[in-house]
Amino acid sequence: MADQLTLAFDTSAAHCAAALLSGDTVLVSRVEEMQKGQAERLMPLLEEVLSEAGKKWSDLDRIGVGIGPGNFTGIRISVSAARGLALSLGIPAIGVSALEAMAFTPAQNRQTLAVLDARQGNVYTQLFAEGGQALDTPMLRTEDEIRLGSPQGTSYIVGHNSTSLAARLGADAVEARAKDLITAIARIGAARAPDDTRPAPLYLRPADAAPPKDPAPVIL
Numbered sequence: 309m310a311d312q313l314t315l316a317f318d319t320s321a322a323h324c325a326a327a328l329l330s331g332d333t334v335l336v337s338r339v340e341e342m343q344k345g346q347a348e349r350l351m352p353l354l355e356e357v358l359s360e361a362g363k364k365w366s367d368l369d370r371i372g373v374g375i376g377p378g379n380f381t382g383i384r385i386s387v388s389a390a391r392g393l394a395l396s397l398g399i400p401a402i403g404v405s406a407l408e409a410m411a412f413t414p415a416q417n418r419q420t421l422a423v424l425d426a427r428q429g430n431v432y433t434q435l436f437a438e439g440g441q442a443l444d445t446p447m448l449r450t451e452d453e454i455r456l457g458s459p460q461g462t463s464y465i466v467g468h469n470s471t472s473l474a475a476r477l478g479a480d481a482v483e484a485r486a487k488d489l490i491t492a493i494a495r496i497g498a499a500r501a502p503d504d505t506r507p508a509p510l511y512l513r514p515a516d517a518a519p520p521k522d523p524a525p526v527i528l
Contacts, residue, residue, distance in 0.1 A: 319383070323341050387508065407424060455477065
């Protein structure tokens with residue numbers, strides 16, 4: 309639909325981001341950097357975005373939401389919000405991974421490798437063909453494995469350490485900006501055909517929290 313209204317949001321990283329897309333036009337895009345507090349800030353931010361564009365919740369045709377990989381708590385916040393909004397408004401919610409959103413613009417012209425910091429010396433990666441089709445599944449690996457295992461001919465590296473990785477692979481580096489990420493989530497969410505599945509978090513590793521080593525107390 310030319311006038312389809314899509315609200316996209318993401319809290320999978322150290323930000324709270326939202327964008328409102330009407331057809332192919334971005335009406336409002338907001339990114340607020342924050343390490344914590346996304347749960348309290350997300351809904352007021354969405355209200356502000358709608359108000360700035362002169363729109364209401366009932367005007368929305370679909371939801372686009374970032375599903376990670378990224379911060380475990382942040383992903384749960386946005387995915388839960390998307391599911392709740394979709395149910396209450398009776399509209400589809402489309403999950404979009406951070407990796408495909410990062411690669412969305414550069415992959416329109418060249419094969420693109422998206423790289424996201426996974427901490428502890430690891431990264432999340434996914435390779436996309438020119439045009440945006442995924443060539444593999446999201447993976448958790450080290451940067452050394454990228455250097456040794458990536459196919460020849462990768463044209464763009466977007467995201468974490470893109471400059472040094474591009475130099476090693478003979479590619480060109482592209483900066484990954486949160487503003488571009490949320491806009492891409494909106495565009496992908498608007499274009500993707502909805503199905504019966506609900507957005508689900510994309511977790512590629514266990515949570516950092518570990519169970520206690522001490523045995524549980526005996527309940528008498």
